[in-house]
């Protein structure tokens with residue numbers, strides 16, 4: 047299988063690179079499951095100041111991302127590969143990102159993510175391409191970079207071979223694991239007693255049927271207490 051190609055268009059490629067160079071995003075790349083390409087749309091801005099933003103028509107606070115450098119950068123990046131790209135625009139106005147969306151995006155051949163800054167995008171950026179507009183939650187970030195990294199992390203860990211074949215991804219909270227859409231059960235490792243807190247006897251019993259039953263009960267209890275909306 048060809049690696050998933052992820053293009054991230056950002057004014058802060060070093061910020062993005064720093065995260066992709068660690069932990070699971072890095073391992074995913076080293077295993078050949080994904081390739082990352084960063085582009086800075088400031089490189090496509092004209093004039094000595096290479097401005098990427100300007101004041102909003104009609105007045106108001108803040109600055110707006112100009113269409114020209116973004117269009118030029120998106121077109122340049124798209125032309126670097128013939129695979130069809132799924133275009134993601136990071137914006138708090140987008141559909142809410144969740145595990146289902148991560149699964150969906152992990153099935154694409156290529157993702158192109160545009161990270162905005164400032165108060166917004168010129169509306170013609172929206173109109174110019176068939177964006178999948180995505181938000182990672184109801185709060186305001188200063189730019190799309192952290193959202194693009196959240197999505198990248200959630201997606202690449204789902205790619206075949208990245209987490210190993212032990213079902214780690216399947217058993218995570220929110221994935222359709224052995225207990226359905228439930229939060230994870232409590233986990234323990236050695237020592238068997240730490241500062242007076244003991245590992246439950248059942249987990250030391252070696253009785254796999256009993257352990258599975260206990261874990262399912264715990265997952266249900268935890269979900270009921272913390273996230274009843276999932277039940």
Ligand code: 6GU
Pocket residue numbers: 135136137138180181182183184185186187188189190193
């Ligand atoms: Cl995708 N972008 C920004 N700027 N803020 C956000 C967001 C995205 N998702 C939640 N808040």
